[in-house]
Amino acid sequence: MGDDEVSDLKQFSVKDKVALTRKRENTEQMKLENSKKRKVKEPNQTSRGRCGEDQQCLKEESTFSISKENPGQGSVTIRWEEEKSQDGVKWKQLEHKGPYFAPSYEPLPDGVHFYYDGKPVKLSLAAEEVATFYGKMLDHEYTTKEVFQNNFFSDWRKEMTAEERKIIKHLDKCDFTEIHRYFVDKTAARKALSREEKQKLKEEAEKLQQEFGYCTLDGHREKIGNFKTEPPGLFRGRGDHPKMGMLKRRILPEDVTINCSRDSKIPEPPAGHQWKEVRSDNTVTWLASWTENIQNSIKYVMLNPSSKLKGEKDWQKYEVARRLKGVVDEIRSQYRADWKSREMKKRQCAVALYFIDKLALRAGNEKEEGETADTVGCCSLRVEHIQLYPEADGCQHVVELDFLGKDSIRYYNRVPVERPVYKNLQLFMENKSRGDDLFDRLTTTSLNKHLQDLMDGLTAKVFRTYNASVTLQEQLRALTRAEDSVAAKILSYNRANRAVAILCNHQRATPKTFEKSMQNLQLKIEAKKKQVAEAKAELKQARAGHKSRGDDRSRSFLEKRERLLEKLEEQLMRLSTQATDKEESKQVALGTSKLNYLDPRISVAWCKRFGVPVERIYNKTQRESFQVCGSRGSSHTSAHPDRTGRR
DNA sequence: TGGTTTACTTAGCACACCGAGA
DNA sequence: TCTCGGTGTGCTAAGTAAACCA
Secondary structure, rough: HHHHHHHHHHHHHHHHHHHHHHHHHHHHHHHHHHHHHOOOOOOOHHHHHHHHHHHHHHHHHHOOOOHHHHOOOOHHHHHEEEEEEEOOOOOEEEEOOEEEEOOOOOOOOOOOOOOOEEEEEOOHHHHHHHHHHHHHOOOHHHHHHOOOOOOHHHHHHHHOOOOHHHHHHHHHEEOOHHHHHHHHHHHHHHHHOOHHHHHHHHHHHHHHHHHHHHHEEEEEEEEEOOOOOOOOOOOOOOOOOOOOOOOOOOOOHHHEEEEEEOEEEEEEEEOOOOOOOOOOOOOOOOOOOOOOOOOEEEEEOOOOOHHHHHHHHHHHHHHHHHHHHHHHHHHHHHHHHHHOOOHHHHHHHHHHHHHHHOOOOOOOOOOOOOOOOOOOOOOOHHHEEEEEEEEOOOOOEEEEEEEEHHHOOOEEEEEEOOHHHHHHHHHOOOOOOOOOOOOOOOOHHHHHHHHHHHHHOOOOOHHHHHHHHHHHHHHHHHHHOOOHHHHHHHHHHHHHHHHHHHOOEOOOOOOOOOOHHHHHHHHHHHHHHHHHHHHHHHHHHHHHHHHHHOOHHHHHHHHHHHHHHHHHHHHHHHHHHHHHHHHOOEEEOOHHHHHHHHHOOHHHHHHHHHHHOOHHHHOOOHHHHHHHOOOOOOOOOOOOOOOOOOO
């Protein structure tokens, strides 16, 4: 299957997107009308007014409104504002053991050969190591790609001795199959280890985690997110990445900069080595860094999301989104007015902002050509990425967007836009060729500068967070029914979550095992249906028996049958719900939005209101990240560090 | 002002792990 | 006890955006 076909399969149906956009538009229209009716009011009063119509809604809404209005939360904002003013100081004391280095290369056993042109060739250690990188990936699609093959071969030859280079001249004459088989067998052997052996490995990993996986930050033991250096291998760039297959070098202590406090115990480099640099910069949160050789970018060792530092940053993100809620109507009026501006730059900015707000597009920074896959975001859209239709699908002024976004995931959407937007797009496309920038007067920097003027801390990214959280809230309100079972409520939650994922274009490949596991689930459903039918027949008989005999024994039997039927029907319902959920989620990645875009306070408030245990929505790690404490039906919303800082 | 660098968040994939059910 | 399949976790690429610099 070609890449284009994969992309085709991976796009959401336009119907999903159109339905979602319309739902959001209706809400927006209502809000606009309401705000017109109210005329001039403080922004936060506007948002409260809408919600005040429904007491329960007010409670939920308060989880996503300006913190000044929430007793007790104002202090949190103030505390962080205070911290921010301290010249960006992130910590006072930081101590750690440095990164854990990838194990050195273990040569292949004598019985495993590499063949060139049918003849075994004993490779030098360096060349052999790189050959194993390729051999391991033999059953991966990457190795079928020409760019991957060429980059690999070119970098591999650099690792060869002059002798080897003389022999090995063409990749298609190389035979890595023995190497491949060796690693497949090794994986199988690892899987087949005894319980005790596996336990031993687990204990060793845990020991490593305990030794290198934690640091001390301002006197608190914090978990590190990635304490191991990235092992060498072949670069796996996504989409049509021009550098895929290139050799990712092994990271040595000499490449690593350590960041820790001056008075702490400086981590020891591995024996015989030294660090590139040891510094003490408390305005940054990273513990160690190095520059990787593929794109010359810096890689960092950072804290785990469960850490105080990350938690606070996350909380701040949602606070900014909450502040946006208070001014979003005003911003929308502003960009609508700017659609008619005499200044081209202003018009482009206003139209781009409309896309970012309405379609939750990413900002779209400029990228260096030829260095990465050709992907775009809003500001970097080109003429070739949009099509205009005066009329389509029964709507006027339809725009079709078709481009590759982050991770080369295709964004495809057909959406009716307001007339001035349509007219402006026609104008922006005039006298341009397909490869020209649609918004040629606009950059993400200028857009963000404009947003900064509208609201302190506002950037393009905030609109995604804001619209994602608002969508979740609206969908939860529309879909949840108090009388539903917990399973049905969770289905509603997943549907709301899914609406957000579709809005943000979070896609995933259909799991390889999907068809099979779906088939098995259907079989289970059929079997359960049969059981229900049988139980119904038995119940009927039991009723007749009790009617004719009327004794205690027949009554007891009847009650048992009733309970059995009830149980089976519930099981059937649960299976059907599971099947629906599974089918609807097969190509949608729910985790990304749940983890990065949805204010946990909304989910926790929903759990609390509808008696759904928080642990059914957030797993252990997610609860740790958000500091959400789970308790059946009465979950409290300490979604983040407490007001005084530590949890 | 515009290019570059740095620091951080967001993203999907692969695979290990673990529990349910046969 | 074994198998299957879902979930959780680790990994690292790919974004955003601010700071820096000439």
